[in-house]
Amino acid sequence: MNLLEVQSLSKTYGSGNTAVRALKDVTFSVRKGEFVAIVGESGSGKSTLLNMLGALDAPTSGKVFVDGKDILSMNDNTQTVFRRRNIGFIFQSFNLIPELTVEQNIVFPTLLDYQKPDTQYLDELLAVLNLRERKNHLPSQLSGGQQQRVAIGRALFTRPSLILADEPTGNLDSENSREVIALLKEASAKYERTVIMITHNQSIAQSADRILRVSDGVVSDLGRREG
Amino acid sequence: MRNYLELAKIHARHNKRQSRMTVFCIVLAVFLVTSAFSMVDFEYMHMTEKLIKDWGNWHILLNSVPKEEAERVWEEASVQTACWYDTLNYNLDKNFYLDGRPLCIVGTESSFLDDIAVEVLREGCFPQNDSETLLSLNAKNISGYAVGDSATFQTPAGECSYMVCGFISDTSGSLASDSIIAILDYAAFESLAEENGQVREAQYYIQFKKSLGIQRTIAELKALHGWTEENVSENTALLGIMGMSSSNYVVGLYGIAAILVLLVMLTGIFMISGSMNANVSERAQFFGMLRCIGAGKRQVRHIVTCEALAWLQSALPIGVISSIIACWGVCAVLACGIGGEWEGMPVGKISVTGVSLGILVGFITVLLSASSPARKAAKVSPIAALSGNQTCAFSGKSWRNVTRAADISLGIRHAVSKKKNLLMMTGSFALSIILFLSISVMLGWITHALTTNKPYTPDICVYCDGYAAQLDNQFAEQLRNIEGVKCAYGRKHILADVQLNAGVGSIDLISYDDIQFQWATKDCLRGNVADVRDEIGNVMVVFGKGNPLDLGDTLELNGKTLHVSALLSDSPFSESGIPTVICSEETFEDFCGASNYSVIDLQLKKSAGDETVAQIRELLSDNLGLSDRRASKTEVNSTYLAFAILVYSFLAMVTLIAAFNIMNSVSMSVAAKRREYGMMRAIGLDKRQLTRMIKAEAMTYAVSGCLAGCAFGLPLNSCFYKMAITNYWGTPWKLPIAELLIIFTVVFGSSLIAAYVPVKRLSESSIVETINVFF
Numbered sequence A: 001m002n003l004l005e006v007q008s009l010s011k012t013y014g015s016g017n018t019a020v021r022a023l024k025d026v027t028f029s030v031r032k033g034e035f036v037a038i039v040g041e042s043g044s045g046k047s048t049l050l051n052m053l054g055a056l057d058a059p060t061s062g063k064v065f066v067d068g069k070d071i072l073s074m075n076d077n078t079q080t081v082f083r084r085r086n087i088g089f090i091f092q093s094f095n096l097i098p099e100l101t102v103e104q105n106i107v108f109p110t111l112l113d114y115q116k117p118d119t120q121y122l123d124e125l126l127a128v129l130n131l132r133e134r135k136n137h138l139p140s141q142l143s144g145g146q147q148q149r150v151a152i153g154r155a156l157f158t159r160p161s162l163i164l165a166d167e168p169t170g171n172l173d174s175e176n177s178r179e180v181i182a183l184l185k186e187a188s189a190k191y192e193r194t195v196i197m198i199t200h201n202q203s204i205a206q207s208a209d210r211i212l213r214v215s216d217g218v219v220s221d222l223g224r225r226e227g
Numbered sequence B: 001m002r003n004y005l006e007l008a009k010i011h012a013r014h015n016k017r018q019s020r021m022t023v024f025c026i027v028l029a030v031f032l033v034t035s036a037f038s039m040v041d042f043e044y045m046h047m048t049e050k051l052i053k054d055w056g057n058w059h060i061l062l063n064s065v066p067k068e069e070a071e072r073v074w075e076e077a078s079v080q081t082a083c084w085y086d087t088l089n090y091n092l093d094k095n096f097y098l099d100g101r102p103l104c105i106v107g108t109e110s111s112f113l114d115d116i117a118v119e120v121l122r123e124g125c126f127p128q129n130d131s132e133t134l135l136s137l138n139a140k141n142i143s144g145y146a147v148g149d150s151a152t153f154q155t156p157a158g159e160c161s162y163m164v165c166g167f168i169s170d171t172s173g174s175l176a177s178d179s180i181i182a183i184l185d186y187a188a189f190e191s192l193a194e195e196n197g198q199v200r201e202a203q204y205y206i207q208f209k210k211s212l213g214i215q216r217t218i219a220e221l222k223a224l225h226g227w228t229e230e231n232v233s234e235n236t237a238l239l240g241i242m243g244m245s246s247s248n249y250v251v252g253l254y255g256i257a258a259i260l261v262l263l264v265m266l267t268g269i270f271m272i273s274g275s276m277n278a279n280v281s282e283r284a285q286f287f288g289m290l291r292c293i294g295a296g297k298r299q300v301r302h303i304v305t306c307e308a309l310a311w312l313q314s315a316l317p318i319g320v321i322s323s324i325i326a327c328w329g330v331c332a333v334l335a336c337g338i339g340g341e342w343e344g345m346p347v348g349k350i351s352v353t354g355v356s357l358g359i360l361v362g363f364i365t366v367l368l369s370a371s372s373p374a375r376k377a378a379k380v381s382p383i384a385a386l387s388g389n390q391t392c393a394f395s396g397k398s399w400r401n402v403t404r405a406a407d408i409s410l411g412i413r414h415a416v417s418k419k420k421n422l423l424m425m426t427g428s429f430a431l432s433i434i435l436f437l438s439i440s441v442m443l444g445w446i447t448h449a450l451t452t453n454k455p456y457t458p459d460i461c462v463y464c465d466g467y468a469a470q471l472d473n474q475f476a477e478q479l480r481n482i483e484g485v486k487c488a489y490g491r492k493h494i495l496a497d498v499q500l501n502a503g504v505g506s507i508d509l510i511s512y513d514d515i516q517f518q519w520a521t522k523d524c525l526r527g528n529v530a531d532v533r534d535e536i537g538n539v540m541v542v543f544g545k546g547n548p549l550d551l552g553d554t555l556e557l558n559g560k561t562l563h564v565s566a567l568l569s570d571s572p573f574s575e576s577g578i579p580t581v582i583c584s585e586e587t588f589e590d591f592c593g594a595s596n597y598s599v600i601d602l603q604l605k606k607s608a609g610d611e612t613v614a615q616i617r618e619l620l621s622d623n624l625g626l627s628d629r630r631a632s633k634t635e636v637n638s639t640y641l642a643f644a645i646l647v648y649s650f651l652a653m654v655t656l657i658a659a660f661n662i663m664n665s666v667s668m669s670v671a672a673k674r675r676e677y678g679m680m681r682a683i684g685l686d687k688r689q690l691t692r693m694i695k696a697e698a699m700t701y702a703v704s705g706c707l708a709g710c711a712f713g714l715p716l717n718s719c720f721y722k723m724a725i726t727n728y729w730g731t732p733w734k735l736p737i738a739e740l741l742i743i744f745t746v747v748f749g750s751s752l753i754a755a756y757v758p759v760k761r762l763s764e765s766s767i768v769e770t771i772n773v774f775f
């Protein structure tokens, strides 16, 4: 069953002489529970693609279906609620709320949904992310790897079906990168989440279930790993 | 944490330092509004009390209404109390005397003292029968009457005796004219008036039950009884202060307070929303992230609004409490320090209106200020979360070799390059200047509109009946020797016909002694007062509309020539249409022959009291009069002082707001560019160069702000000046150079200080910190 379906997606920035065709008629689909890595040259259109998948930006043409719903044709409010419940984001620069503790950062999206945080799930997640001892610390008191793990926790806590990550290890050293990716993989496998992640790191890409290559706005499928 | 909005509170707690300026802004706004309205409120209470004391607690007065018709108002349900009131010899121009002192006789009913002139009775009670009378206190103090004594009134129709049954307080009028007031029962009064054949104009005082809807009641009464405007006079002062009349002092005060509130709110909103807007732009990435993790636009708006409201938590108590304390202080100073008409000022009270208005204005200011930044934050696209690495506008050119001129010009270019920013900054600087220039007109107004006690204003005047010249030097010496008299100075006076430049005219020739010359020196516009004092034949004149004489003119008196050799701006004498000419005593004798003083003025020592005045009285023979000016002097003094304090504190606040607004704008603009400055430091700009650059930038704003401020502020200033001063006193508008200097100093000074503070913080923090501060 396909969780994500992208149909002839195109994006052109600007117009006339300065127009940049960042995405050219992209079509592909992702199965539920898949761990997908997106690779490609700098400026090839990876981030542009990811932004469309998260409905952060509007495409020039084309459609994106998540869980069978056309997310790009929704109005802003519906999009927000949909994003809140179905999509988790992980950023290169962590983007945690500096004034909130680890625990508060993780539960914050639930509060935005006016829900009561599930404390049992929170404990479990903190254990998986190896952040139990740190739950009352502020982001500034954590290392980069730890901060990114908090971000992963935040992305997972609302139980979204799709997690989008743009170079989540871009700001980390290789040791931390490996640890974070391992956790991301473990968590997504445990809770059956679909992950789409941009990376420049060859070995991380290799560890994914499936690799998509973007070059000059065109997406080509490098195939699934057997398993 | 239960609710996402708690984030706002936590954010505010963590960013106290950054929002200190904003919190101070709110504190200032709350403080000013609470204080202004509390003071007006206190003044309202005090005035109501004072008006009831001075004018009586009545609402309307019926004139020339037939007795039966007037008394029928008792049937009206709305009437609380009513009584007859009439006077004999009110103007002291008829022959009514008590022991040689002019006597004013009042006839009324007991309810007058019970309900209307409530604070007047000092001793005893209202006359119980036709043969009793109440006297004003000076009859007791000066003539030694006591309750139970018999007092014999001299009336044109002959003598009649009454028994003194009590005393009422003096008025400043009765003290100045040295007259006595007597109150008779209305029936006794009527028969006395009849005996003397006086035309009577009885008045009927009416006090209504409640203070609301009085105007309607009055209109109904008029319609019912067919009374005209002439029949009904209103106690405009009391009705006015109760808000039942349109033009009056308190409505004016509330108006001033309302204008102040508006100004404070506008400036506050301007400042707070400015700094919040800058803050929101800095945190675009944060708001983008919130949108990504599922915050809706409305939620983002709420978070920003709540952040602003969180400031109120600390700002409101500080503002309100400091204002309450400040008001207590001001009231205490007014009531105890200045005294006079401020004596009854309430101390230690809390004005509910003031405090609630302060809180309300705090809320409104914050909510209005937050609305635009909140909308701006809500508009931030979720993509902003991803734009982690913005590129800096400055490329890798080396800054190491930048010369002094270059960093300054860079600062100026920086200021000018962003048109919108320049416009905002110029606008905010100009607003400060315009505010100051408009309000400073009030300074000119107090000097013109309010009379103040001059150094020569006497406490006591001694004069002969008809101002005949009968007071000799020896008498003046006697007065001087009384314990408690600080100084005594006499004036000789003659109404003389003189040969003026172009024809014959009269002048008032008045002589001064040394001490009066000394005081006059301060009022000298042109010429030399010492010449007038030392040389016979020299005189001085007072500048004014009715005076044709000017410096250098000559006049002929008794065949000799007088030279005008000094021009004064002011004198103790009121304008009478006849030019006042002042000379030395020697000149006076030389031209008019030896003569005595017509008037001797006395100033008393601070410690002197009524016993000194009694001693002076003992020296007076029958044909000498005494005018006690002490009460009116205190009244004038306290009014002037209070107004001066009001105007100056108002102006000080406006200046403070102006300076604060400027400092806030500059530091805001620096804070917004902090990262840019960090980048510049990273690529080689040193601290000194950076300082110079930021200062140059601030100065650019100051110059453009001053230009714009003058362009709008000066026309406003001249317009207000013409409306408030030229129209009444004819003084033409002049360029307010002193005010301009002051406000320019404030503008440049505060922008330099404002530029210095963030520069210091920038240079203290490391480059990396500065660049990373907003990641």
Ligand SMILES: Nc1ncnc2c1ncn2[C@@H]1O[C@H](COP(=O)(O)OP(=O)(O)OP(=O)(O)O)[C@@H](O)[C@H]1O
Pocket (backbone or CB within 6 Å): A013, A014, A020, A022, A040, A041, A042, A043, A044, A045, A046, A047, A048, A049
């Ligand atoms: N807002 C924009 N306006 C104009 N052009 C844009 C915009 N965003 C991206 N582009 C262009 O679109 C193309 C794709 O950009 P994108 O950010 O998707 O690249 P990327 O693959 O993520 O690169 P990197 O690996 O360096 O992050 C680039 O040529 C870029 O210049």
Ligand SMILES: [Mg+2]
Pocket (backbone or CB within 6 Å): A046, A047, A048
């Ligand atoms: Mg990218």
